[in-house]
Each structure stands twice: as C-alpha cells, then as structure tokens.
Amino acid sequence: xxxxxxxxxxxxxxxxxxxxxxxxxxxxxxxxxxxxxxxxxxxxxxxxxxxxxxxxxxxxxxxxxxxxxxxxxxxxxxxxxxxxxxxxxxxxxxxxxxxxxxxxxxxxxxxxxxxxxxxxxxxxxxxxxxxxxxxxxxxxxxxxxxxxxxxxxxxxxxxxxxxxxxxxxxx
Numbered sequence: 001x002x003x004x005x006x007x008x009x010x011x012x013x014x015x016x017x018x019x020x021x022x023x024x025x026x027x028x029x030x031x032x033x034x035x036x037x038x039x040x041x042x043x044x045x046x047x048x049x050x051x052x053x054x055x056x057x058x059x060x061x062x063x064x065x066x067x068x069x070x071x072x073x074x075x076x077x078x079x080x081x082x083x084x085x086x087x088x089x090x091x092x093x094x095x096x097x098x099x100x101x102x103x104x105x106x107x108x109x110x111x112x113x114x115x116x117x118x119x120x121x122x123x124x125x126x127x128x129x130x131x132x133x134x135x136x137x138x139x140x141x142x143x144x145x146x147x148x149x150x151x152x153x154x155x156x157x158x159x160x161x162x163x164x165x166x167x168x169x170x171x
Contacts, residue, residue, distance in 0.1 A: 001042065001072045008038055009071055013064055016053045026050065027126065043078025043122045044071050051129040062131050062146065069147035070131065077120045077154060087123035099134065104164040108138045113163055116153040142167040
C-alpha cells in the first residue's frame with residue numbers, strides 16, 4: 001500500500017474506534033460512506049473494520065499494526081491477483097472446516113487455512129472473522145502472527161503440509 005493509503009487506513013481505524021465508543025456498533029455504522037469506499041478500493045470490507053475495532057475494544061487485539069498489515073496483504077492480493085474484481089460469491093460458515101478438524105495433528109489448522117484463503121479472496125461471510133479470538137489463540141500458540149500466517153497461506157496456496165511445516169519451524 002502507498003503511504004497515503006496507510007495514513008487513510010490509520011485515520012479510518014481511529015475514527016471507527018471513536019464511532020464504536022460513541023455507540024455506532026454495527027458494520028454499517030462504523031465508517032462513513034467515503035471511508036467505506038476507500039476500503040472497497042483495496043478489497044477490504046467495513047465488516048472487517050468493524051470486527052477489528054470490536055475485538056480491539058473488547059479484548060485489546062488485533063491492534064492497529066495488525067489491522068494495517070492484514071489490509072496491506074489483502075490489498076496486494078486484490079490488486080495483483082484479482083485485478084480489482086470482487087469475488088463472485090461468499091463462503092459461508094458451513095463451508096469452513098470444523099474447529100475440531102486437524103491436519104497432521106494440528107487442530108484448527110484446516111479451518112485457519114480456509115479462513116485465510118477466504119480473507120485473501122474477499123469472500124469470507126460477514127459472520128466469520130479472519131483474526132477472531134480463536135485465530136489469535138492459534139497463532140499465539142504457534143508463535144506466529146496473523147499477517148505472517150496469511151502471507152504463508154498466500155505464498156503456499158494454502159498447502160496444508162507446507163503450513164504445518166511453517167508452524168513447526170516457527171517454534
């Protein structure tokens with residue numbers, strides 16, 4: 001992302017936190033129409049902004065640095081791979097692997113990979129957040145960050161064997 005985009009996202013995040021604290025606690029009310037349009041130009045939804053602000057307000061994370069990093073990764077994918085085109089459909093929660101599903105003995109990994117892929121593609125349903133409390137606990141347990149995990153999913157095309165190796169090498 002450009003410096004201007006990072007500055008805009010920082011302002012948008014700050015204003016969304018103020019709006020949230022003032023009681024505008026819905027994805028529709030978290031950003032003004034102009035800011036929602038700015039998010040749209042990088043493939044980021046107001047729902048993702050809301051989820052990040054909501055979780056930060058309640059749990060202290062994800063912080064601004066993480067929000068910006070995730071937006072940067074999504075923006076790059078949106079521009080370079082999707083050529084600015086929105087996804088053709090949304091992936092619902094029922095299409096995600098269950099939380100209990102394992103790969104190579106690592107619980108949550110199949111779900112986490114799929115959520116990361118859907119976030120990259122911009123097709124994650126609004127009821128599911130990439131970077132939710134469960135995801136944050138998963139990456140903390142494996143000593144990686146949400147942006148690092150997302151980048152690795154992008155770079156390995158979500159290959160579960162390579163993702164398991166990545167998690168094991170991070171410890």
